[in-house]
Amino acid sequence: MPATEQQLLMGEKVFHTICNMLNSINYHYDTDRRDEDYRIIFTVNGDDIPMKIFMIVRPARDVVSLLSSMPFQAPEDKRVEMAMAVAVANYGLIEGTFDYDINDGEIRYRQTNSYHESLLSEALFEKMLNIALHWIDRYNDRFMMLEKGLMTLQQFIDAES
Amino acid sequence: MPATEQQLRMGEKVFSTICNMLDANGFRYETDTSRSDPMITLSLKSDIFPVKVIIFVRPERELVSFYTPVQLKVPEDKRVEIALAVTMANERLIDGCFDYTLFKGELRFRITAGFIGSLPDQEQFRYMLGFSESAVKRFTELFLMLTKSVMTLEQFYEAIAK
Numbered sequence: 035m036p037a038t039e040q041q042l043l044m045g046e047k048v049f050h051t052i053c054n055m056l057n058s059i060n061y062h063y064d065t066d067r068r069d070e071d072y073r074i075i076f077t078v079n080g081d082d083i084p085m086k087i088f089m090i091v092r093p094a095r096d097v098v099s100l101l102s103s104m105p106f107q108a109p110e111d112k113r114v115e116m117a118m119a120v121a122v123a124n125y126g127l128i129e130g131t132f133d134y135d136i137n138d139g140e141i142r143y144r145q146t147n148s149y150h151e152s153l154l155s156e157a158l159f160e161k162m163l164n165i166a167l168h169w170i171d172r173y174n175d176r177f178m179m180l181e182k183g184l185m186t187l188q189q190f191i192d193a194e195s
Numbered sequence: 196m197p198a199t200e201q202q203l204r205m206g207e208k209v210f211s212t213i214c215n216m217l218d219a220n221g222f223r224y225e226t227d228t229s230r231s232d233p234m235i236t237l238s239l240k241s242d243i244f245p246v247k248v249i250i251f252v253r254p255e256r257e258l259v260s261f262y263t264p265v266q267l268k269v270p271e272d273k274r275v276e277i278a279l280a281v282t283m284a285n286e287r288l289i290d291g292c293f294d295y296t297l298f299k300g301e302l303r304f305r306i307t308a309g310f311i312g313s314l315p316d317q318e319q320f321r322y323m324l325g326f327s328e329s330a331v332k333r334f335t336e337l338f339l340m341l342t343k344s345v346m347t348l349e350q351f352y353e354a355i356a357k
Contacts (some may be wrong), residue, residue: 131292134282155312
């Protein structure tokens with residue numbers, strides 16, 4: 035269902051709030067628009083692996099999604115193991131989740147904040163970003179070590195406790 | 196780190212907004228405000244299975260979390276299969292996710308919203324409650340069928356892809 039006029043206006047406000055937040059912390063980003071959705075794209079250098087971040091404002095649903103795919107895919111012989119690792123990682127998260135496509139082995143972090151009839155602050159989006167970066171940075175190297183056979187599932191589980 | 200005075204006041208406002216939303220929609224609920232993260236519990240009517248929702252307002256994190264346990268205990272011989280099904284289910288969701296513990300075979304749906312520097316409207320929490328209910332109702336029966344071997348993983352995937 036397409037967004038209403040009010041949702042489009044709200045989406046535009048939310049988009050500007052996120053851009054203002056990124057400007058205030060001196061992040062460089064690109065933007066584009068896909069149908070009604072606003073997309074903001076930037077890369078953050080973590081402790082080890084660079085993190086490409088998409089923040090998508092979806093007016094028709096009144097939500098902002100932060101998405102970041104891991105720059106590797108689990109090979110076929112590791113896909114079941116990786117699904118279990120993703121489940122273990124997700125259970126420890128308070129916000130956000132790792133989505134996993136069993137068909138191609140892609141792992142993607144997703145964090146959503148809805149804004150139904152609510153005006154959200156720059157501070158909220160900055161915190162949303164910081165939390166996402168924290169979890170992605172914490173898990174991307176563990177997932178990669180599992181993918182490369184440098185860590186076993188049991189070691190992944192042990193690292194959680 | 197404990198909540199600041201301002202975070203506690205904001206948490207109280209958010210807690211009241213959620214209670215007002217529940218009152219306005221005729222829900223019965225219980226509260227526990229003795230905790231550092233005040234809690235609201237309620238049960239939703241369902242023809243198929245009970246749906247219990249537990250809401251935490253976390254002032255120190257400026258976060259509201261809705262947890263909906265899935266009324267299902269996965270037997271040990273099905274835990275890997277359900278782990279795969281959970282990843283398939285989560286991939287279809289635009290908001291929230293199913294958390295799954297491999298060791299206990301327990302599932303819950305989780306959806307959160309931050310409130311730092313923002314006072315969410317009642318509509319925000321009505322959305323979170325409705326989303327939790329529909330996600331749990333949509334997937335619980337499918338998880339159950341998988342657990343009881345009435346459905347294969349391939350059939351599960353086809354069913355959620357519709």
